[in-house]
Amino acid sequence: MIAIVLAAGEGTRIRPLSESVPKPMLPVADRPLVSHTVDAAVDAGATELVLVVGYEAEAVRDYFGGEYRGVPVSYAVQEEQLGTAHAVNAASEHIDGPFAVLNGDNLYDPDAIAALFASCPAICAIEVDDPRQYGVLSADSAGETVTGIVEKPDDPPTNLANAGAYAFPEEAAAWLEVPASERGEYEITDVVARVIDDHDVTPVTLRRWLDVGRPWELLEANEWKLGALDRRIDGDVSEDAHLNGDVVVEAGATVKPGVVIEGPALIRSGATVGPNAYVRGATLVGEGAKIGHAAEVKNSVLSAGASVSHLSYVGDSVLGRDVNFGAGTNVANLRHDDADIRFTVKGERVSTGRRKFGVVAGDEAKTGINTSLTPGLKLSGGATTLPGETVDRDR
Template sequence: MEAIVLAGGLGTRLRSVVNNVPKPMAPIGNKPFLDYIFFYLKKNNIKKVILAVGYKNEIIKHRYGNKYLGIDIEYSIEEEQLGTGGAINQAFKFIDEKESFIINGDTFFYVDLNEMYQFHIKNNADLTIAVKPMKNFERYGKVIDNNNKIEKFTEKEKSKKGNINGGIYILNKEYINSLDLPKVFSFEKDIMEKNVNKDNFIAYKSDTYFIDIGIPEDYNKAQKELEQKI
């Protein structure tokens, strides 16, 4: 199996605690956050990773090179900011298989990737999204589904409970290649929200450990928790 890891984040909301490195390279203990993602991918038998990089990508390339933990690595480099969609679309040029996992480089979600993949195939999905059940949250929008078929994405608001987008996807290469896409676009707005009612988007629910290091509060929480989760 192959995975695209979105590692081009600027980390603007983390600048008060992390400076001068791409967000996925923010240190957790004595290791970059991206190390934990690689440990997780190795456990899940991912053989090849495409790192979609931009901001200060030389820091990432210097640490991981062309192989890390036995995982082959290639780099999809943004010469300009392409948005999440543009970064994914460009990275797919390096994908050899019919589909690929896509992993956000600033979240850690302990999903069983093999089980998620089987679920994706069983449902003949164009896109499968790993969703996390949550209670009492406001940082995230909700993924609304009917028997796992996604019907709607809601905006961020205070919610007592719901399923959030956990930042892990399986996307079919044939599907994304069939779309007429600009060079710069948002994956969330221009693919997920735009096509949810006409294409086969499936929610894979996993109530496993999840953390998003995008804000200082959760970044500090990761310092205390993440080492124990690997």
Template sequence: MDAVILCAGKGTRLMPLTENRPKPMIPIAGKPILEHIINKIEGFVDNIYLIVKYKKEIIINHFKNHPKITFIEQKEIDGTGYAVLMAKEYIKDDFLVINGDIVFDDDLKNIVDYKNAMALTEVSNPENFGVVVLDDENNIIELQEKPKNPKSNLINAGIYKFEKNIFDILENLKPSKRGEVELTDAISELIQNGNMKGIKLNGYWNDTGRPWDLLDANKHLLKNIKTDIKGKIGKNVVIDGNVIIEESAEVKHNSVIEGPAIIKSGAIVGPLAYIRPNTVLMENTGVGNSSEIKGSIIMKNTKIPHLSYIGDSIIGENCNIACNTITANLRFDDKPVKVNIKGKIVKSVRKLGVIMGDNVKTGVQVSFMPGVKIGSSCWLGANCLIDKDVESNSFVYKKEEKIIIDKR
């Protein structure tokens, strides 16, 4: 059996994190989302076909040496159905289709036993997803797309098992109103023919559609790590809980690391740094004197040298966080932090800091209000309070009148 993983989308709801990388390549728990999926299935499939398009070279370069992976570029037509259709010439028998941006615990052993099946999961907000209705024998009898009044709390989890004849259905589909060939339209035809089972997933599932979903998935995956310390540890370092410190990483004197946490190769922590639970420092990052990081993902080559606090945040690659930069992550009223997602203000979670793109530089004493997003390649001048989203390639600075008088 083979697997097709859909990795062509842009992930606009996760901007600015997806400005410079495909959504499946956003790192959680120390490696890209897509790598977690591949690790889960590579032991029981013969071939893995990655459907790529947006920033495809990043995916290709990362996985080019994997013996089971073949890359297929999605051409001119958008849509999940057309993405699956791209694999037609490669697939010889039944196969799996998996969205390349989901995090899940299930081992998928149940779903592979059926000819045509869709993985399902229960959520508290089904109106935001494709809602599924089952009969008593777990046949899918209805599929509702983001209904105002959902008939169940079971949703499409983005994992499918198909017979090869799904390609015949896809080839005859007309584009949807969005101008895309939709996989769900093909599934609707299977449902009408009574040929689609619904299989409930076991354990955790997350579609990582919004920044706080990434942090939640990161926290979940970190629960499973075991302590493995290969890096250099200085004097009076305190390590509490499960912590991974990779070879060539260094934790300098008098630093404290509370697990679960991952410190990747080349990272330097301390002296006197405080790494709190659910934090991941990716390769070649730096967290210096008296800086505190809590529940955050810090991407490659980003430096937070001294006297700063980063909480419940995601910081992109190659950023430089100047002295005394502070992220606020909690509202006074303790209500969910509001975030701008594609022009719409939505409620997120109780604690959320800053979402920052790549190549951002802050001046000294910059402060971020909860839930703000900073586009890539911005400069944020000294003493600025950032209380609104900042577009990419912006230079934000504050003008103050300085008065000097002769006091004699």
């Protein structure tokens, strides 16, 4: 099975994290987001990987190279974002046999991807309570064959939402040049409709799935994958540190005296924690990141090179590369009225669906000492604050 992984998205909804890092390369536990998708394809038996790339494609190429876990890797370039069928069509020259299409910014239940490959032609779905905001699968009376996909129906035929993973017969490659939609995009669901006309298409239900499109979903992705870690201590950990639960300290990382870490947590190579710091919840401390004396970091992502200086608190937040939070910086992650915290996505304030959510800081953002940051705040890449400032508006 040829696995085509779509990794060309610009990631506008997840900004500022994607301002200088392609969304598929954002960190999820010990590897980039797209690598989890690729690993699921390899584990399912993919014989060839084709990555469709675009913006800053060199980062993806540098990571995967020409071979990944013994499976050859090829690349196709999508220069314009004109829909999923357009993206897959960019890889058409590599198709020589049945092929699967996976979104590189989705996390999939790996067992279901194996079932998807084995059931070709097939489509993955996830059961949802309210499917009206999704593309919804319709099926025959036995629920064994997909009969169509209905976009955002008022009266959904099932509770199975399209999860964006497909296995196609080889002849579907000739159907990728579909007519444009009203939005001017070329949709893979039109190819699915053609396959349904000629084949029995099997629905494969995922046990777990996540579309990582917005910053809090990157936090949720890390909660998922960090929660799957097994304890491993390879780095330099003080005898006076206390590591509880599933904590991974990679070789080259340092945990100083007085530190308390409550897993799941991952301390990556070159990172330093402490002394007397407190790390808890599902927390990723990226390569070369630093947590200072008596700082507390809870349920957060610190990207490579990020620094949380002494006497600071960071909770339920995502910090980009080389962010520096000055001493005494405090992040608020809870509204006084306990309402869901809202965040700005493409110029609109939307609910995160989370009771606790702190700050999203783009690469190289910096705070002055004793800065206070309110819940649901966005700091763009390179943004700064003044010492002692309270920030309650995005900047």
